[in-house]
Amino acid sequence: MKSKMEDRRWKIGDGRWVVCGWLARVAVSLLFLYAGWIKVVDVEGFARSIDGYRMLPENWIPPLAYFLPWLEVWCAVALWITPPFRTASWWLLVGMMLVFTIAKGVAMSRGLDISCGCTGSEDPMSWLDVLINLIWLGVSLTGLILDKRRF
Secondary structure, three states, rough: OOOOOHHOOOOOHHHHHHEEEEEEEEHHHHHHHHHHHHHHHOHHHHHHHHHHHOOEEEEEEEHHHHHHHHHHHHHHOOOOOOHHHHHHHHHHHHHHHHHHHHHHHHHHHOOOOOOOOOOOOOOOOOOOHHHHHHHHHHHHHHHHHHOOOOO
């Protein structure tokens, strides 16, 4: 006979995990849809934000400023399409979140006084922003792992 504690444990495939995966998908898709669209409508501002990190050659900034926001928007939308698109989108979003988090950490450790360029805010970046990115990275990884409708 199972104890009450064993009955309360979450098991993979349990409906509660499905809900967690779905909530991660909703949250991450809304985050990237909003953040991407803010950058789409202000490409020049986003290019200035990228330049502020001082990590990329100057000639890479304009193409990246045009491409990256649309990649964010399309990945956010692709989370709601067929399983192959969803899986690819999760991997791209996790990769982007990892790169963004590392870039923020490097910028903070170098003492740069810049805004992150994430959601249109002009507020100076802080270590709290790096922590928030780490949390979003965790939510993205949770979504990737728990999304059951893959190949």
